[in-house]
Amino acid sequence: MQQQKETHLTPIGYLLWFFGGIFGYHRFYYGRQLTGLLWMLTAGIFFIGWIVDAFLIPGMNRDANNQFKSGETDYSVAWVLMLFLGIFGAHRFYMGKIGTGVLYLLTLGLLGFGVIYDLFTLNGQVSERNGETAQGEPVPA
Known part of the structure; x- marks a missing residue:
């Protein structure tokens, strides 16, 4: 059985988190548009959600790799x-x-x-x- 190529990369998730995380860019990248919009409107839920996301990115990356077509x-x-x-x-x-x-x-x-x-x-x-x-x-x- 052939394994699907990764569609999303964890280092890119962290890059987007660092440069645009309070605007939810990393969440949009991982296909989480609603929470991306929430992050955009609340500055990453007042920076607290942005910090928590640093620990959640590997899981979001796994989910995105299973969801999108390479x-x-x-x-x-x-x-x-x-x-x-x-x-x-x-x-x-x-x-x-x-x-x-x-x-x-x-x-x-x-x-x-x-x-x-x-x-x-x-x-x-x-x-x-x-x-x-x-x-x-x-x-x-």
């Missing part, structure tokens, strides 16, 4: 690009979405609203792309 497009690369260059559409260019990448580049991530949308949907976008490439179907740009 493939050519790497979740960690997409998330790091979005965290540091999201308003310029770097993560969209990486996923082969050239049209929306250019749109993000010209509008600073649709004035930030597109990047917020991607916080909630990026794992699904990458998983969908990996499913399409695994089946050999052409992926629309």
Whole structure:
């Protein structure tokens, strides 16, 4: 039986926790959108939840690896690009979405609203792309 490749990496989870943890980036990375939104609105539940998450990241990583589909497009690369260059559409260019990448580049991530949308949907976008490439179907740009 072939083992599935890891989709999410613990060091990337800690990177996102460190640089954007009070905004819930690490929680969005692990597919926990509702608590990510809660962290975003409460500064990581007033920093206490942010500190507790330092101990919970390995478990969140295991859950994400079981939940999402591996493939050519790497979740960690997409998330790091979005965290540091999201308003310029770097993560969209990486996923082969050239049209929306250019749109993000010209509008600073649709004035930030597109990047917020991607916080909630990026794992699904990458998983969908990996499913399409695994089946050999052409992926629309």
